[in-house]
Amino acid sequence: MIDHIEIADMFDEAACSALCAEIREAGGRPAGLLGRTDQKPAWPEVRRTRRAEVSEATEARVNGVLARQRPVLERHFGLALGTWExxxxxxxxxxxxxxxxxxxxxxxxxDESRFRKISAVLFLNRQSDDPSPANYAGGSLVLHGPYSGPHLRVAMPALPGTLVAFRSETTHEVTPVTCNERFTIVSWYRDA
Incomplete structure (x- = not known):
């Protein structure tokens, strides 16, 4: 088993579409590791995606969603969580x-990541084997099983408006996007 939770309907379809459009149009930079952009050139072999700079209002709206979900995550994972990144x-x-x-x-x-307890991914558009312009192919969030089951791999369904949360020590990956664009929001809940 991989300890995770899926929570639907964080945003409706119209809000997800608006968020995708804002992220697409926003300025940004390559997303480094631990939110840094000053790393050595080797990081593109590890992670390749763009981190968008959205409006303060959008960031505040997402922070509201993260705040409302903290008690749900505390109950599910049996942890006292503090703030989120x-x-x-x-x-x-x-x-x-x-x-x-x-x-x-x-x-x-x-480093600072040692204080992360729960990772959260909010999907904004749908993954599909037959993508339309609003959907994408590839780009699966895959959670890996613990040491007792290293061959266990679970691809999380990418449903717009769904939050997927898991313990931060869980090995996971995003497979290469093969068609169109993938939009997500990520954050990490820390120690209380």
């Missing part, structure tokens, strides 16, 4: 990806 608004184009990794809460990491 500033949301990242991600725009994956064809060929973009993120290799298998963990977001934090592991004994091997000695």
């Amino acid at each position: 500033r949301p990242q608004f991600l725009h994956y184009r064809e060929g973009d990806f993120f290799v298998p990794h963990q977001d934090g809460n592991t004994p091997l990491i000695h």
Whole structure:
């Protein structure tokens, strides 16, 4: 089993479409690791996507969603959660990806990510094997099983407006987008 939760209807279809449009049109930069852009040139081999700079109103709206879901996540995971990190608004184009990794809460990491307890991904558009202009192909969020089941891989359904949350020490990846554009918002809940 992979400990995760899926929560539907964080945003309706119209709101998801508007968010996708804002992210597409917003200025931005390549998304580095741990939100940094000053890393060595090797990081494009690890992660390739663009982090958009959206309006303050949009960021506040997403922070409201994250605040409302904190008690739900605390109950599900049995953790006391503190605040969350500033949301990242991600725009994956064809060929973009993120290799298998963990977001934090592991004994091997000695940076700020060690305080991350729960990772959250909010899907804004639909993944489909037969994508329309609003959907995309490839770009699966795949959660990897724990050490006792290393061959377990579970692709999360990418449904617009759905929040998927999992423990930050869970290995996961985003497979390469093969058609169109993938839009998500990510954040991490930290220790209380």
